[in-house]
Amino acid sequence: MLSLYQPGTSPVHRCPAWVKLLAMLVLGTAAFFLTDLRVLGAGLAVVIGAYAVARIPIAAAWKLLRGVLVMLVIVVLAQGLLGDWPTAAQVGIRLLLVIGLANLITLTTTQTAIVDTVERIATPLRVFGVRPDRIGLLIALVFRFIPVIATEAARVREAHEARGVRPGLSYLAPLVIRTLRMADGLGEALEVRGVGEDDPPRRRGARVRG
Amino acid sequence: MRPKDIALIALFTALMCVLGLTPRIQLPLLPAPFTAQTLGVILAGGILGARRGFASMALFVLLVAIGAPVLVGGVGGLGMILGPTGGFIIAYPFGALVTGLLIERWWPKLNYLTAFLAGFIGGALVLYVIGQPWLITVSAKVSLADGWWSWIVYLPGDLIKTAIAAGIIVTVKKAYPLITPRRTDATPAAA
Numbered sequence: 001m002l003s004l005y006q007p008g009t010s011p012v013h014r015c016p017a018w019v020k021l022l023a024m025l026v027l028g029t030a031a032f033f034l035t036d037l038r039v040l041g042a043g044l045a046v047v048i049g050a051y052a053v054a055r056i057p058i059a060a061a062w063k064l065l066r067g068v069l070v071m072l073v074i075v076v077l078a079q080g081l082l083g084d085w086p087t088a089a090q091v092g093i094r095l096l097l098v099i100g101l102a103n104l105i106t107l108t109t110t111q112t113a114i115v116d117t118v119e120r121i122a123t124p125l126r127v128f129g130v131r132p133d134r135i136g137l138l139i140a141l142v143f144r145f146i147p148v149i150a151t152e153a154a155r156v157r158e159a160h161e162a163r164g165v166r167p168g169l170s171y172l173a174p175l176v177i178r179t180l181r182m183a184d185g186l187g188e189a190l191e192v193r194g195v196g197e198d199d200p201p202r203r204r205g206a207r208v209r210g
Numbered sequence: 211m212r213p214k215d216i217a218l219i220a221l222f223t224a225l226m227c228v229l230g231l232t233p234r235i236q237l238p239l240l241p242a243p244f245t246a247q248t249l250g251v252i253l254a255g256g257i258l259g260a261r262r263g264f265a266s267m268a269l270f271v272l273l274v275a276i277g278a279p280v281l282v283g284g285v286g287g288l289g290m291i292l293g294p295t296g297g298f299i300i301a302y303p304f305g306a307l308v309t310g311l312l313i314e315r316w317w318p319k320l321n322y323l324t325a326f327l328a329g330f331i332g333g334a335l336v337l338y339v340i341g342q343p344w345l346i347t348v349s350a351k352v353s354l355a356d357g358w359w360s361w362i363v364y365l366p367g368d369l370i371k372t373a374i375a376a377g378i379i380v381t382v383k384k385a386y387p388l389i390t391p392r393r394t395d396a397t398p399a400a401a
Contacts, residue, residue: 138269145224146224169249172249172378173381177386179222187218191213
């Protein structure tokens with residue numbers, strides 16, 4: 001399953017998605033104005049405590065953190081070597097705090113809940129011709145087609161290997177063309193089902209062309 | 211938005227995710243590992259055009275934000291976006307947009323060189339202009355001037371990626387043209 005969500009029933013899990021996102025926005029912004037190491041350290045401790053409350057397995061938390069850790073180390077080292085070490089500690093703790101918080105939301109909130117929230121937040125974007133209700137459909141389509149395209153990619157690469165083409169990125173052009181051809185079929189299938197027809201007449205006037 | 215557009219946007223985003231699944235390639239003489247994912251940014255703009263390319267990459271950023279492990283290395287989540295390299299991810303739609311606009315303008319006489327230029331401006335420069343200040347801001351007190359050099363590390367990889375992407379854009383233009391050229395006299399293109 002293409003999700004990093006860790007199922008659970010803790011208070012962190014049950015907290016509505018918009019509250020969590022708002023909390024992150026507020027705390028994340030606040031963290032950038034805080035310079036006191038003790039306050040930042042306390043903040044980090046609270047975030048770590050929240051992981052414990054949510055009963056996140058350490059392996060799951062680590063898997064997410066690993067992605068940014070290399071960059072984090074580089075940033076802190078650069079700060080320490082080019083500037084001073086207290087500031088480097090400040091930057092390191094601050095980033096850990098913000099990233100840890102964001103990852104906690106990722107781990108404790110279902111994608112459906114986040115998509116719902118995004119759709120609600122995106123409602124004002126209607127003026128620009130964005131259809132918030134399309135977002136869910138698009139995401140579903142992407143998840144449906146990732147395995148299909150991954151299989152195609154493997155197939156093209158095998159065909160290349162069979163013909164003795166050196167492994168590299170040569171499979172990309174045929175893969176792109178196969179993807180576009182797939183889009184033809186999918187486009188027709190959507191059209192037949194009446195999905196993505198132009199907006200209902202009453203909305204048409206409200207659309208702004210970019 | 212026509213059904214075909216929805217299909218193209220969704221499938222290209224899926225392709226972008228698949229590019230993230232491919233292993234990192236460590237090329238000799240290149241300091242930073244080479245991933246095919248930023249190549250997808252150039253392809254989105256250069257093959258789908260500015261509007262659909264932007265939408266496709268915006269959808270990709272949204273997927274990252276909602277916690278789909280679609281970035282290289284099977285990671286994702288808001289932490290990646292708020293992290294030091296988050297600016298580069300946020301820049302993806304804008305990179306695709308700029309590449310798309312240039313390709314649309316140069317479409318009738320598009321060749322390898324113009325495709326390369328469009329890809330480099332959108333897929334490397336735009337990413338750099340948005341991502342680098344972000345990196346420096348997030349990592350605080352290092353001054354902007356001190357941080358500039360760090361991009362040089364990515365330059366050789368970016369040049370190779372753009373070269374590959376330009377080749378694909380030109381090939382796909384012949385095999386499967388999707389872009390309506392943008393006229394300089396600014397006639398609104400037919401929907």
